[in-house]
Amino acid sequence: MQLPGISLLWLSCIISVAQAANKIEVDLRTLTSEAYAGRGSGHADINKSARYIYSRFVETGIDVYYQSFRFRHGFGKLAYGHNVVATLPCNVTPCSAALVISAHYDHLGSKGTRYYPGANDNASGVVVMIDIARQLMTQVRHREIIFVATDAEEKGLYGAHFFAATLDPERVALNINLDMLAVNSRNRLYVLASKQASAYTKDIAQAFNKEIRAQVFTSTTRMSRRLDTPRVDWLRASDHYAFHKVGIPFTYFGVGTDPLHHTYKDQFDKVDIPKLTQVSAHINAFISALSVSAAP
Template identity: 40%
Template sequence: MINSVMKVNYKRFARIQLSLLITSSALLLHCGQAFANTNLEQDVVTLTSAQFAGRKTATQGAQLAAEFISKRFISLGYTVDGQTFAYQSGLFGKAFGRNVVATKSSHCEKCEKIIFTAHYDHLGQKGSRLYPGANDNASGVAALLYLASYFAEKPKQYQLVFVATDAEENGLHGSEYLVSTLNKDEIKLNINLDMLVVNPRKPRIYAFLDNQSLAQYQTDIKTLSDKQITFMATSSSARLNRLFDLNVDWRRASDHYSFAKVGIPYIYFGTGHDKHHHQSTDTTAHIDFTLFESAMKKIAEFVEKLPS
């Protein structure tokens, strides 16, 4: 979710360490461990490691994160394109970001598109303090890769496009650029994934939708609930704020707002408030990966059953 800019320090030999991390991920798969859970956990662990230095936009850490995400998509059989964009930084400055866009050819080339988004940037470092961003938003990127894996070989009634966006924390710049390249008449839906670490004490996933999407998908989202996790669908910021005692405009809170502004329907999946949000304590230590995987299976099931 959006936050202000902070300074970053880099670590030497980061590229070598990145290569070792990717190799170790491949070895885990080769050894036959549980595919979905292994990758969800391994992807979050990798993205929050010191090599990525908190993934602040326009830093070496963010560049390494983009390369890692690209290689993960390629390993799943996707074609990957990098979208480099510029945006204003300060009164007179300019900064650059990079989206990672993954697509796969299918029989459904003329079908409507579903655009999945998850921002990979975070706050970086301040002095010696690292902001790993495990929930915000390594979890969303891991979820994005999970869904890309889940649908990689399945027949689809839509074109699925998976985008890891940059510069969300600085003002949704990556998603704004992405949307500027799209023909909105070709888009059925944006599914935005941001902060998906399920709280074991109150295991809920919130789906925040525009009014049109709420009417269409509310029942299907609610039926995802089971004994482990409750799914709640709403288009009311006031309702969510009452639950969390916050004052947040949830429509503007993440990359789905870039789609909302041009009239593209959206669903924002997340877990709402997190006491570790934008703190150095947002680490993997607070993630129940079993619940995380259960939530992702449900979201994949929802996508699979979307009506044409």
């Protein structure tokens, strides 16, 4: 039986979305499982979570490496962290300034016989980042795209600070930080953009639709008022702050507050996989639009 071209295209899109959802589900289920014990940080050895993320980038065909570092935490105790860094090169000239996509993979670890799964915070951001890497692998890219799964965010953004210090701000157009992307019944993401990144607000709006909306702020004060979080400094709330500190423009994507944040109940089964897949597709649409552009 022959099908019209449009039907074949429609069928191909459905299959592609289903495959993406399946991989997102597998990654999220794995990273939040008991075997990963809450993805705690601070150990000298590269942990199971970092190795899993590394393997997923390898399967995608992207060059990847570990970036290990040391930091002092608590009462000056020496601790260790391990970022996972993957790079997609620019494949069409002229090559413009790079994009850096970040998502922290560490969480709170375990306490006694219980562990903190950290499904929304921030396994959701990590699995979306990996999914975006898969999608961008076959696309035209006028920019180098760097993916960094950071460690020790929960202890003080240590992995992001270490990584950002290795970058030349003049060669990076934008940091896109993903932290807590499991949208709730409101179907809304909140985006904080630095003033240097305010030109991207229209691109972000165009990448989303009526099903999943993105509300963009260029002021932490306005974002706090909208979310009714007067005690939260959204500029310093996640890894984007490390990039901001070295002069790199940023956009931070997240759901804002979550009643399950930093509790044992932030579990895999609380995440709506189809919605998370949509979120990934929308953020990828934004990144793809920047990637195909030869603009500085």
